[in-house]
Amino acid sequence: MIQFLILLVGLFILATTGRKNHPGLEALRGWAYAHRGLHGNGIPENSMTAFREALDHGYGIELDIHLTKDGDLAVIHDCSLKRTVGADVKITDLTLAELSNYHLEGTEETIPTFHQVLDLYAGKAPLIIELKADGGNARQLVDTAVGAMVGYQGAWCMESFDPRCVYWLKKNHPEVIRGQLTENFFSQKSDLHPVIKFLLTHSLLNFLTQPDFVSYKFADRKATPANWLWKELWKLQSVTWTIRSQEDYDTALREGWIPIFENFRP
Numbered sequence: 636m637i638q639f640l641i642l643l644v645g646l647f648i649l650a651t652t653g654r655k656n657h658p659g660l661e662a663l664r665g666w667a668y669a670h671r672g673l674h675g676n677g678i679p680e681n682s683m684t685a686f687r688e689a690l691d692h693g694y695g696i697e698l699d700i701h702l703t704k705d706g707d708l709a710v711i712h713d714c715s716l717k718r719t720v721g722a723d724v725k726i727t728d729l730t731l732a733e734l735s736n737y738h739l740e741g742t743e744e745t746i747p748t749f750h751q752v753l754d755l756y757a758g759k760a761p762l763i764i765e766l767k768a769d770g771g772n773a774r775q776l777v778d779t780a781v782g783a784m785v786g787y788q789g790a791w792c793m794e795s796f797d798p799r800c801v802y803w804l805k806k807n808h809p810e811v812i813r814g815q816l817t818e819n820f821f822s823q824k825s826d827l828h829p830v831i832k833f834l835l836t837h838s839l840l841n842f843l844t845q846p847d848f849v850s851y852k853f854a855d856r857k858a859t860p861a862n863w864l865w866k867e868l869w870k871l872q873s874v875t876w877t878i879r880s881q882e883d884y885d886t887a888l889r890e891g892w893i894p895i896f897e898n899f900r901p
Contacts, residue, residue, distance in 0.1 A: 647837070647839065647861070648864055648868070649842060650838075650839040650840070650841060650842045651837070651838045651839065651841050651842075651861045651864040651865045651868075651869065652841055652842055652845075652865070652869045653815075653841045653844075653845050653846045653847065653848075653849070653865060653869060653871045654805075654845040654846065654847050654871075655847070655869065655870050655871055655872075657812050657847045659790065659792070659812045660792075660812060660847060660848070660872050662761060662790035663695075663761050663763075663790055663792060663812070663872075663893065664872075664893060666694070666695040666760065666761055666893070667694050667695065667884075667894055667896055667901050668694060668695040668696060668697045668761075668763055668893070668894065668895045668896070669685070669688075669689035669692075669694045669695070669696050669697070669895075669896065669897065670697050670876060670877045670895050670896060670897035671685065671696075671697065671698060671699065671712060671897070672684075672685025672686040672688065672689050672696055672698065673685050673686075673688035673689040673692060673694065673900075674688075674897070675897070675898055677742065678742075678744075679719065679739035679740040679742055679744050680712065680719070680739075680740075681698060681699060681710050681711055681712055681719075681739075681746075681747065682739050682742075682744040682747065683744065683747050683751060683752070683755065684744060686698070686747070686752055686755055686756070687755065689760075690755065690756060690759060690760055692900065693760070694760065695760045695761040695762065695763065695790075696752075696756070696760070696762060696763070697762075697763040697765065697876070697895045698710050698752060698762065698763070698764060698765065699711060699712040699765045699767050700749050700764060700765070700766060700767060700776075700780060701714060701726040701727070701767045701769060701776075702726070702727060702769070702772050702775060702776050702779060703726060703727070703729055703730055703731050703734070704727055704728055704729055704730050704733075705730040705731055706775070706779060707730075707731040707748065707749075707779075708748065708749035708750070708779060708780060708783060709726050709729075709731065709734055709746050709747070709748060709749070710746065710747040710748065710749055710751075710752055711726060711746050712767070714726055714727065714767065714769045716737055716746075719739055719740060720737045720738065720739060720740075720746075721741075722737055725769070726769070727769055727770060727772070731748060734746040734748070749780070749783055750783065753783065753784075753787055756789065757788070757789065758787070758788040758789025758790075759789070760789075761789065761790035761791060761792075762789070762790070762791040762792075763791075763792055763794060763814075763850075763874070763895065764780065764791060764792065764793045764794070765793075765794055765795060765816065766780060766793055766794070766795040766797070766800045767795075768795065768797045768799065768800055773795075773797055773799040773800045773803060774799075774803050776800065777793075777800050777803045777804055777807070777808070778803075778807070778808075780793065781793075781804075781808045781811060784811075791812075792811070792812035792813070792814060792847070792848070793811055793812070793813055793814070794813070794814035794815065794816050794848075794850050794874075795814075795815070795816055796816045796817065796835075798815065798835070798840045798843070798844050801813050801814070801815050801844040801846055802843055802844045805844055805845050812847045812848070813844070813845075813846050813847055813848075814846050814847060814848040814849065814850050814872075814874060815838065815840075815841065815844055815846040815848075815849050815850070816850045816876075817835050817836065817838060817849065817850070817851055817852075818836070818851060818852035818855045819836050819852065819855035819858040819859070820832035820835055820836045821833075821836060822855065822858070836858065836859060836861075837859045837861040838859075838861045838862070838864075838865055839861070841865060846871065847871065847872060848871055848872035848873065848874050848893075849862075849865055849866070849871055849872075849873060849874070850873075850874035850875065850876060850895070851873070851874075851875055851876075852875070852876060852877075853875045853876060853877065853878055853883060853887060853892075856875060856890075856892075866891070872893065873890075873891055873892045873893065874892060874893040874894075874895065875887050875892040875893070875894060875895065876895040877895055877896065877897050878894045878895065878896040878897075878901075879896070879897060879898050879899065880899060881899065881901060884896060884899075884901045
């Protein structure tokens with residue numbers, strides 16, 4: 636019985652490993668990242684104005700991308716437009732051209748295309764690009780997103796909650812800095828199977844996806860010993876979201892996390 640427990644603990648430790656020391660990580664450090672742009676006070680999240688504001692104030696950005704019906708990339712967090720636009724329609728059911736028919740949060744802002752954001756930033760500040768897979772399109776999403784970055788001059792990385800995206804990056808685009816997004820999935824309601832919740836909460840798929848960094852929810856960062864393992868034992872880069880106060884921001888820096896923030900300016 637003791638030997639079995641030792642084996643389980645050993646496997647748990649080994650499962651949290653990843654790929655460390657990607658040379659591109661250094662360019663991502665030392666920045667604060669505005670979550671979905673510098674939004675609020677009438678400026679919608681993931682809007683071109685929010686991204687301009689972040690750039691003007693010297694921040695990097697975290698942004699979310701989805702595949703459109705015609706295989707292009709739209710910048711929006713949810714797969715549905717219901718929360719941000721008030722329309723019960725999915726991004727995967729819209730073409731890129733149709734995005735301009737929908738306005739964000741009752742403003743004149745429309746849903747940006749990924750290329751618009753790339754043209755705006757043009758290497759002036761780093762990007763954390765979250766891949767939002769939907770309906771089994773993880774592989775196409777990853778390939779399209781990486782293809783869009785060809786020739787882009789500047790620091791960037793890609794991350795996803797979906798390990799299939801991170802694994803596809805590892806397998807087919809190993810040059811890309813890749814990150815596993817995660818949190819304590821047991822602290823919220825979710826349709827995920829409990830086994831999947833356990834694996835994701837404790838970063839136990841890292842051995843398959845080999846992330847360069849793990850991006851963990853700030854409030855949950857002490858929820859599992861796995862966070863100490865990948866951060867301190869395996870020395871993976873740590874990123875945290877979403878920081879909403881100067882006190883938490885200072886704590887995150889002191890603990891060695893790259894911070895993603897919103898609702899204040901650090």
